[in-house]
Amino acid sequence: MDLIPPRRLDLDRLCGGARRGSGGAPGDRGARRRHPRARGRALALGLALASVVPAAGPLGARQPAPTLPPFLQARGQPAPSLPPSLQARVDSVFAFVEPGAPGCALGVSRGGTLIYGRGYGLANLEWQIPITTSTVFDIGSVSKQFTAAAVALLEMDGVLALDDDVRRWIPEMPDYGAPVTLRHLLHHTSGVRDYLTLLNLAGFDLANVFDEQDGVRLITRQRALNFPPGTEYLYSNSGYLLLAHVVRRATGRSLRDFLTERVFLPLGMTHTSVWDRNTEVLPQRATGYAPVAGGGWRINHAWNFQMGGDGQVITSVEDLARWDANFYEPKVGGVELLERLHRRGVLATGDTIPYALGLSLDRYRGVPRVQHGGSWAGFRAMLARYPEQRTSIMVLCNRSDANPSAYAAAVADLVLADAFPEPPPARAGAATPSTAAPPPPAGAGPETPAPPALTPAQLLAYAGSYWSDEIEAWFQVAVEGEVLVLRRSPGGAGGPSARALAAPGVPLRPAGPDTFRGPALTLTFLRDGEGAPVTALSVEAGRVRGIVFRRMAGGP
Numbered sequence: 001m002d003l004i005p006p007r008r009l010d011l012d013r014l015c016g017g018a019r020r021g022s023g024g025a026p027g028d029r030g031a032r033r034r035h036p037r038a039r040g041r042a043l044a045l046g047l048a049l050a051s052v053v054p055a056a057g058p059l060g061a062r063q064p065a066p067t068l069p070p071f072l073q074a075r076g077q078p079a080p081s082l083p084p085s086l087q088a089r090v091d092s093v094f095a096f097v098e099p100g101a102p103g104c105a106l107g108v109s110r111g112g113t114l115i116y117g118r119g120y121g122l123a124n125l126e127w128q129i130p131i132t133t134s135t136v137f138d139i140g141s142v143s144k145q146f147t148a149a150a151v152a153l154l155e156m157d158g159v160l161a162l163d164d165d166v167r168r169w170i171p172e173m174p175d176y177g178a179p180v181t182l183r184h185l186l187h188h189t190s191g192v193r194d195y196l197t198l199l200n201l202a203g204f205d206l207a208n209v210f211d212e213q214d215g216v217r218l219i220t221r222q223r224a225l226n227f228p229p230g231t232e233y234l235y236s237n238s239g240y241l242l243l244a245h246v247v248r249r250a251t252g253r254s255l256r257d258f259l260t261e262r263v264f265l266p267l268g269m270t271h272t273s274v275w276d277r278n279t280e281v282l283p284q285r286a287t288g289y290a291p292v293a294g295g296g297w298r299i300n301h302a303w304n305f306q307m308g309g310d311g312q313v314i315t316s317v318e319d320l321a322r323w324d325a326n327f328y329e330p331k332v333g334g335v336e337l338l339e340r341l342h343r344r345g346v347l348a349t350g351d352t353i354p355y356a357l358g359l360s361l362d363r364y365r366g367v368p369r370v371q372h373g374g375s376w377a378g379f380r381a382m383l384a385r386y387p388e389q390r391t392s393i394m395v396l397c398n399r400s401d402a403n404p405s406a407y408a409a410a411v412a413d414l415v416l417a418d419a420f421p422e423p424p425p426a427r428a429g430a431a432t433p434s435t436a437a438p439p440p441p442a443g444a445g446p447e448t449p450a451p452p453a454l455t456p457a458q459l460l461a462y463a464g465s466y467w468s469d470e471i472e473a474w475f476q477v478a479v480e481g482e483v484l485v486l487r488r489s490p491g492g493a494g495g496p497s498a499r500a501l502a503a504p505g506v507p508l509r510p511a512g513p514d515t516f517r518g519p520a521l522t523l524t525f526l527r528d529g530e531g532a533p534v535t536a537l538s539v540e541a542g543r544v545r546g547i548v549f550r551r552m553a554g555g556p
Contacts, residue, residue, distance in 0.1 A: 081115045081116065082108065082115060082116045082415065086414060086415065087116060089414050090106070090108070090116065090411055090414055090415065091118065091120075093407050093410045093411055093414075094106065094120040094121075094407065097120040097121040098121075100122065100125070100128070101121050101122065101125075101297070101399070102121050102122055102123075102125065102131075102286075102287075102288075102289045102297065102378075102397075102398045102399040103119070103120040103121015103122065103131055103397065103398070103399065103402075104119075104120050104121065104131065104395055104396060104397040104398075104399075104402060104404065104407065105117070105118070105119045105120075105131050105132065105133055105135055105137070105316070105317045105394075105395070105396045105397075106118055106119075106120070106317065106393075106394065106395055106407075106411065107133060107317035107318070107320065107321050107392075107393070107394035107395075108391070108392075108393055108394075108411065108415055109321045109324050109325070109391065109392040109393075109394070110389075110390055110391050110392075111328055111390040112321075112324065112325030112326075112327075112328040112329055112390075113321075113325070114133075114317075114318065114321040116415075117133035117317050117318070117321075118133065119131030119132040119133060119135060121398075121399075123135045123284070123285075123286040123287065123398065124286065124287050125287070125289065125297060131286065131398070132284075133316060133317040133318050134271065134284055134316050134317075134318055135284050135285075135286050135316055135317075135396075136271055136272075136282060136283075136284050136285045136286065136314050136315055136316045136319075137285075137286050137314070137315065137316070137379055137381065137396040137397070137398060138275065138288065138301075138311070138312065138313075138314055138374075138376055138377070138379040138381075139311075139313050139314070139315055139320070139374045139379070139381040139383075139396060140311045140373075140374025140375050140376035140379055140380070140381055141237070141310065141311055141372060141373065141374040141375065141376070142313070142372050142373065142374040142381045142382070142383050143274075143308070143309075143310070143311045143312060143313035143374065144240050144310060144311075144358035144372060145341065145357070145358030145359055145372060146259055146263065146274075146313055146323075146358070147240050147243050147244055147247075147255065147308065147309050147310070147358060148186055148240075148243075148341060148357035148358030148359075149259075149263060149332075149333065149337060149341065149357075149358070150243075150247050150255060150258050150259055150262070150263070151182060151186065151243055151246070151247065151357075152333070152337055152340040152341060152357060153262055153263075153332075153333055153337065154247065154250055154251070155340070156333065156336055156337065156340075159250050159251070160182065160246070160250050161182075162181065162182050162183040162186065163181050163182070163183055164181060164182050165179040165180065165181060166179075166180045166181065166182060166185065166190075166242060166246065167179075167180075169245075169246040169249045169250060170216065170220070170242060170245060170246065170249065172216075172220045173219075173220050173242075174220065174222070174223060176191075176224070176225050176229070178228055178229050179229065180192065180225075180229045181229070182243065182246065183345075184229045184230055184239070185239035185240070185242055185243050186239065186240075186243065186345075186357050186358070187233070187344075187345030187353065187355055187356075187357075188233055188234060188235045188236055188239060188345075188355055189229065189230050189231075189232065189233050189234075189345055189347060189353070190225070190229050190236065190238075190239050191225030191226045191227040191228060191229050191231075191232070191234070192219060192222070192225060192226070192236055192238045192239055192242070193219070193222050193225070193226055193236065193238060193543065193544045193545070193547070194235075194236040194237050194238055194542075194543030194544060195215050195218050195219055195237060195238045195241060196237050196543075197541050197542060197543045197544040198218060198222075198470075198471050198544060198547075199218070199471075200541075201471055201473065201488065201521070201539060201541055201544065201547070202468075202471040202472065202473035202488065202490045203473060203488035203489055203490050204490055206302050206304075206305070206377075207304060208304060209278060209304040209306065210304060210305050210306070210307070211276070211305075211306050211307050212241065212244060212245055212248070212254075212276070212307035212308070212309070215238075215241045215245075215307060215309075216241070216242065216245050218471070219238050219241070219242060221469065221470050221471070221472075222470050222547075223470060224546055224547075226543070226544070226545040226546070227545070228348075230347060230348040231347060231348050231349075232347070233345065233347070233353045233355065234543060235543065236543055237309075237310035237311070238310075239310075240309040240310035240358075241307065241309040241310050242309070243309055244307065244308050244309030244310075245309070254274075254276060254308070255274055255276075255308040255309060256273060256274035256276050256308055259274060259308075260273065262332065263323075263332050264319075266331060266332050267322045267323060267325075267326060267331060267332055268319075268322050269315065269319040269322050269323060270319070271283070271284065271315065271316050271318070271319050272313065272314065272315040272316070272319045272320075272323075273313075273314050273315075274307075274308035274312055274313055274314070275305075275306060275308070275312040275313075275314050276306045276307050276308055276312065277306055278303050278304050278305075278306045282314060284316070285314065286379075286398040287299060287301055287378075287398060288300050288301040288302075288376075288377045288378025288379045288398050288399075288400070289301075289378045289398060289399050289400070290378050290399070290400040290401070291399070291400070291401050297399075299378070300377050300378030300400055301377050301378055301379075302376065302377040311374065311376050312376075316396075317394050317396060320383060320394050320396075321392075321394065324383065324385065324392045324394070327370075327385060327387070327392075328390060340357060341356060341357045341358065341359055342356050342357075342359065342361065342370070343356055343357065344356045344361060358372065359371070359372055360372055364384075364386075364409065364412065364420075365413075365420035365421070365422040365423070365424065365425075366420060366421040366422040367386055367388060367389070367416075367419060367420055367421070368386070368387060368388055369384055369385065369386055370384075370385040370387060371383065371384040371385065371405075371408075373404065373405050377400070378398055378399060378400045379396075379397065379398055379400075380396075380397040380399070380400065380402040380403070380404045381395065381396045381397065381404055382394070382395045382404035382405050382407070382408045384405075384408045384409070384412065386412065386416060386419070388419075389416055389419050391412075391415065391416055393408045393411050393412055393415075394408075395407045395408045395411075451510045451511065451512055451513075452510075453482075453510070454484075454510055455482075456479055456481070456482055459479045459482075459483075459484045460479055461533070461534060462477055462484060462514075462516075462525050462534055462537075463477050463478050463479050463484070464477055464534070464551050464552070465477075465551070465552045466536065466537055466549035466550060466551050466552065467549060467550055467552050468547060468548065468549045468550075470547055470548075471490075471547070472490065472491075473488060473489060473490045473491070474488070474489040474490075474491065474549075475487075475488060475523075475537065475539075475549050476488075476489065477508075477523075477537075478505060480505060483507050483508070484507070484508040484516060485505025485506060485507055485508065486505060486506045486508055486518055486523070487503055487505050487506070506518045506519065508523065514526075514527070514534075520541060520542060521539055521540065521541040521542075522539070522540040522541075523537050523538070523539055524537065524538045524540075525537045526538060526548070534551060535550070535551050536548050536549060536550045536551055537549050537551070
C-alpha cells in the first residue's frame, strides 16, 4: 500500500478566514490512511484546534494566523479539583433553586476530566428524587453537535460529501432552483423553513406523537425557501432533522443506532441515547417542568416527540463530560473530526458566520469559547468550552424558567477568574431564573407611527377562511367588536374545526396597508390588484417566511 503524506491542517481556513465557497477541498472525504508518526503529528496539532477559535467579529473579517497554545505544554498533568472556598461560590450561582423544586446539574471539566459536579433541586417532584451528575436530561439543541459528528464521520468514511445536494439522499425534497447541500443544512444557511415554527403556525398539539417521518413529510411539502441557499444565516431545526434522515438513508440505520455504535459506546457514554421511542423506560431520567402562575409546577415534557437530529439527545453531566473530553484527547474521529466540527460556515458572499457544525464559536470576555445551548419543553441546557484554558462548563436544567447560559458564564467568571482580560459584563440577575421579556414580533423592527385604525366594515374585507397545503392547516380570520382576530386549526380541507372556531382568537393589530401583526407573526393580505378583493394571506413568523394561505370560498 502506498503511504499518502499527511495533509497539512489549514488552520486559516478552519478558523473562518474571509473566503468564497465552501472552504473544503473538493473530493477530500478524509478516508485516507496515515503513517503512525504522521498521525501522531496530526494529533498534536489537532489538540490545538479548539484553542484557535477566532472571535466571531464582523462578517468577512479575516482572522490572524493562530499560534500553538501554551496549554499543550501541560499535557499529562493531573487536573486539580476546585478548592472548597471556590466550590461554595460556584454553588451560590444555583442558590435560586428552592427546596422541593426542579433545578439543575452542573459539571466543570478541566483537560477532559470532571473536576467538580453537583446537582441542585429535584429530578422528579412526585418522588422527591434529587438531581445528581448521573441524572439524564433532554439537552435540546445541544444535541446538534452529535448529529453533525455523525454526518462528519460519514464524510470521513467516504459515504457522503458535505456538498451533496440533499435531494441525492431525500429525492422527495422539492427542486428550489438551486441545490440545498448538506453543508447548508449544517450551517443553517439552507433557507429551509423551521419545522417547529410550521407546527406552531398549524396549531399542532405537542402532546401528539410526532416522529422523523412526520417531520420529513412536513418539510418536503414546503414549496419555497426562506431565502436562496447559502445567502443568509437563519437558525432552522429542519436542517438537522433532515440530516438525521440522511444518516438513515445513507446507512440504513437510525441516528440513534449510528451514534450509539460510533460515538456513545466508544466514549463510555452508557447513559446517553437519542429519544426516539416514546414508551421507553430510561433509568435516572429527569422530568421537565414549568412554573405555574401563583406558585407550584406543572409537567412540561414532550414525551411524544420521538426522533433525533435537531434535539432529543438524553444524557447526563457525567456522560457529557466524556464527550467533551474528546475535544481535548480525541478518541472518536481523531483530529479530522475536530477539524470538521470547528469549521465555520461561509456565505455565498465569502463572509464567514460564527456557526460551525453544531457548534457556535465566539469570545467571552476576550477569550475564545465554543458553545451551544438547548431549550425544549421544560428542559434547558448549555455546554460551553474554553479551549485555551482546557476548561468546560455543563449546565443541564429541568425547569423552563432556567437560564443555563447565564449560569455557565457566572461559573466561568469564578473558575477562570484570572484568565479573562476583559471585565465581566453587567448582568442583572444572572444567577436567577430567566425573566427576560419575549422578543418582539417577527418583522416588528423599529417603532413607527401606528397606522390609522380601521372600522369594523373595513376589517370585514379580511375576514374569511384561509387554507395552506404546505402545513395542512386553516387560518380563520374574523372581526370581533372592533378588532381582527386569528384562530388556527390543523385538519383536512373540510374547514376549521368547531373546537378551533370556539377557541379564543389572537388579536391582530394594523401595521400598514393590508398588514397586521400578532404575537410573533406578521400577516400580509394579498390581492390580485389594487382595490381587488383579498385572495390570500402571507405569513412571516421568525424562522418561517412567505408561507401563503389561500382564501377559500364559503368564508365570511
